[in-house]
Amino acid sequence: MDKQAPPISATLLKSPTGITGLDEITGGGLPSGRPTLVCGSAGCGKTMLAIEFLVRGATQFGEPGVFMMFEENAQELTDNVRSLGFDLDELVGQKKIVLDHVHIERSEIEETGEYDLEGLFIRLGHAIDSIGAKRVVLDTVEALFAGLPNHAILRAELRRLFRWLKDRGMTAVITGEKGEASITRYGLEEYVADCVITLDHRVAEQICTRRLRVVKYRGTAHGTNEYPFIIGKRGLSVLPITSIQLDHKASSDRIPTGIARLDDMLGGKGVYRGSSVLISGAPGTGKSSIGAKFADTACRRGERAILFAYEESPEQLLRNMRSVGIDLAPWVKKGLLQIHSSRPTMHGLEQHLVMMHDTVLAFQPSVVVVDPISNLTLDDTEAEVKPTLMRLIDFLKKLQITSVFTSLTTGGNAPEDSQIGVSSLMDTWLLLRNVEFNGERNRLISVLKSRGMAHSNQVREFLMSDAGIDLRDVYLGGDRVLTGTARVAQETQERAAAELRQEDHARKLRQLAAKRKALDAQIAALVAEGEAEEAEVNFAIAQETMQTNTTQQNSDAMGHLRGGNTTEGNSLTKGKR
Amino acid sequence: MNTQATQTKQPETPTAPSFELRLYVAGQTAKSLTAFANLKRICETHLAGQYRIEVIDLTKTPALAAGDQIFAVPTLVRRLPEPIKKIIGDLSNEERVLVGLDVQPVGETA
Structure with a gap:
């Protein structure tokens, strides 16, 4: 549960309702030992809220409860809430819940002289004592107004009843019909001032939405917005959506x-x-x-x-x-x-x-x-x-x-x-x-x-x-994005263009190769020519050297033959000359 | 006084009383005493010999409250003859009690 409304003081105890979302809005539940008024028009879910509060209290929080009903009888209620998965017969058998139907038939009742509602107190007290109840639901106490003509007595007695519930430390839910100008038709909010919750069943654009609002909750912070709720397969579910804060973790996954x-x-x-x-x-x-x-x-x-x-x-x-x-x-x-x-x-x-x-x-x-x-x-x-x-x-x-x-x-x-x-x-x-x-x-x-x-x-x-x-x-063609067949066409076109370009390149390369071959041939011819000339020159040099050597040898030989005693040195000198 | 003894006087007819009445009270309060006194007087005047009154003190037997659908006290329940009728209050208005019990006042019929 979210702790968005921290407990104001230890003295204000809260009784969790077990209703999804409601405890979050109220910061922990309804005020313990005090009456809470739940009001709304017909069919808005008052009874459902009340019975869930009681059943969850009895099953999840160990607080038995008394359901005193003035409109439906016990059998009808049991049948109605079976769809939410609540088995009242079983809970009654386990002494976790007492159902008491107060039947008031206007036509059977004559009123004469003074009276009080002590009978109701006794019934309620007896039911509470029989199972050690901590929670009480009165649904809908306003039925008394229709049954009893003397409203002055009734009002005084209701005031006493709520006081009595408080004195006995009962966490009570009292349901009331929505009134024209006031919160409830008979002004019950005058007596139950600790916590008031209104339920609403609004039709907008032919679509109906149920909404819940905590109108007042004395002595504690609470969400004041209207919260949508549904009556689903597992009971009431209030979506406390605006109360969620912007503090979620950010995953880097x-x-x-x-x-x-x-x-x-x-x-x-x-x-x-x-x-x-x-x-x-x-x-x-x-x-x-x-x-x-x-x-x-x-x-x-x-x-x-x-x-x-x-x-x-x-x-x-x-x-x-x-x-x-x-x-x-x-x-x-x-x-x-x-x-x-x-x-x-x-x-x-x-x-x-x-x-x-x-x-x-x-x-x-x-x-x-x-x-x-x-x-x-x-x-x-x-x-x-x-x-x-x-x-x-x-x-x-x-x-x-x-x-x-x-x-x-x-x-x-x-x-x-x-x-x-x-x-x-x-x-x-x-x-x-x-x-x-x-x-x-x-x-x-x-x-x-x-x-x-x-x-x-x-x-x-x-x-x-x-x-x-x-x-x-996609392809961008002109100022347009090209897709589909246009993209395919464009692709084909580009492919063709690429092929053409490639061909061009090949041709150029071939030309270059041919040219290089021609040049190579020229170079070879020139080299051959050079070699030929070189060979010629070498030959001429060799010829000349040979002639010179031959002449020298001749003259040496002739000198030898003529002088005969020429020294070696002379001959060398002469030979070098 | 858990269940008070029957307050019957049957001077002439020994048959079972045709009016079976129950008065629910919560302790010996002024209202309950007034109611009982009023009831007794009215019955004696108009239903002499034909009634039976049972007084139930809910402070002693709270379990009985649900049975007759009691929420206000004092409540007088006419269990017989059928249908069940209830009169709440201290029964100070005799005329209304008689209307509530569906009884013809003695003075007018006799």
């Missing part, structure tokens, strides 16, 4: 969306665990499929997921998702996935939220997909929708549940405008668009925002086929 290229766009890892994702788009852009894929991926990881579908029945959803390669049926069978389908018009938005609240608490999923929220908000003004959605998102964040909301955008406005009300609550916003061009419609996806991560600024084409969901790069 990332979970993939199940679409690899979408994860790439979201910094490569997907969204943060416990963050909220809005997928908005025009009809038929594939919002539901992304949502279903997200749930599918969670189940693949072995986590639990809930899909709230407000457009399709579970069967229809399963079939349709199978057509885009997402088979959810095994998860449903395994108990990892719950699909809750209901008509948005069945309840008001808040009632839906309370139901989601209940379902989520019961199933403890890690991923919740709401498809779509725009249907829930059908009739409400945006000003009303925002706070209620904020409550849901905060609630989910607090439980570290990743939430995916799809939203249908209307044609008229720019897509960015159409979700002003809720977009600020979302951490990640994916925008899906239909682009009609070149005789066909194609889907585009882009990440409008994604808090706390680098994300792609690129528009991608979003493809759905029986093989699944995939993203493709």
Whole structure:
């Protein structure tokens, strides 16, 4: 339980009601040992609140209780609350609860002279003593006003009754009919001044919502807002939504969306665990499929997921998702996935939220997909929708549940405008668009925002086929984004152009090679010519040297022959000359 | 005085009394004493010999309160003849008591 209203003092004890959410609003329950007035119009759930207070007290908090009823009889009440899972017969048998029906039939009663309601006191006292009760419910004490003509006596006696209950230390719930000008028709609030709770059953746009408000609670802080509540299968459930504070933890854990290229766009890892994702788009852009894929991926990881579908029945959803390669049926069978389908018009938005609240608490999923929220908000003004959605998102964040909301955008406005009300609550916003061009419609996806991560600024084409969901790069042609066949055409065109370019390159290379070959040939010819010349020169030199040597040898030989005694040195000198 | 003895006087007819009355009170308060005195007087005047009164003190037998659907005291319950009728208050208005008991006043019929 949330300790958002710390106990003011130790003297003001509170008795927990055990009713989901009510103890949170009242900071611990109803004032112990004091009467609490619960009032509202017919059919608003007064009796249900009262009996749940009593049953929970008897079963969960060890406080037996007396239910004194003035309208229904014990059998009717027992039958009525059996639908909430309360077995009054058993509790009566265990001496945890006493049911006492005070039947007042105006036509049977004649009034003459003075009297008091001591008989009622005695009955109540006897019932309290018989089981050691700590809690008392009087439902609806106002029936006495119809049964007894002398209201002066009655008022005096009621004052005494409430005083008496206080003196006996009973934590009491007194129900009262809503009055025209005052809180209750007969002004019971005059006597019961410690805690007043009003219940309301309002119809707006043909949709009914139950609301609860703590009008006053003497000596303690309490939530003063109106809180929607439902009477569900497990009793009352009040959604104390505005009391939730903005203090949820932020996980740095990332979970993939199940679409690899979408994860790439979201910094490569997907969204943060416990963050909220809005997928908005025009009809038929594939919002539901992304949502279903997200749930599918969670189940693949072995986590639990809930899909709230407000457009399709579970069967229809399963079939349709199978057509885009997402088979959810095994998860449903395994108990990892719950699909809750209901008509948005069945309840008001808040009632839906309370139901989601209940379902989520019961199933403890890690991923919740709401498809779509725009249907829930059908009739409400945006000003009303925002706070209620904020409550849901905060609630989910607090439980570290990743939430995916799809939203249908209307044609008229720019897509960015159409979700002003809720977009600020979302951490990640994916925008899906239909682009009609070149005789066909194609889907585009882009990440409008994604808090706390680098994300792609690129528009991608979003493809759905029986093989699944995939993203493709788009082509920019002129001032347009090209998708579908235009993209394919563009791709072909680019491929052709590339081939042409390649051919051109090859041709140029060939030319170059040929040229180089020619040059090589020229070089070879020149080298050969050079070599030939060199050889010629060498030959001439050799010839000359040979001649010189021959002449020398001749002259030496002639000198030898002529002188005969020439010294060696002379001969050497001469030879060198 | 848990259940007071029957206050019957049957001078002529020994048959069972046709009026069976119960007076619920809470202790010996002024109101309960007044109521009892008033009741006795009215019965003696108009129902002589045909009635039986049982006085139940709820402070002593609180369990009996639920049976006859008592919430106010004093309450006079006409158990017989059927249907059950209830008169709450100290029975100070004789005329209304007679209307409540569905009894014809003696003075007018006789």
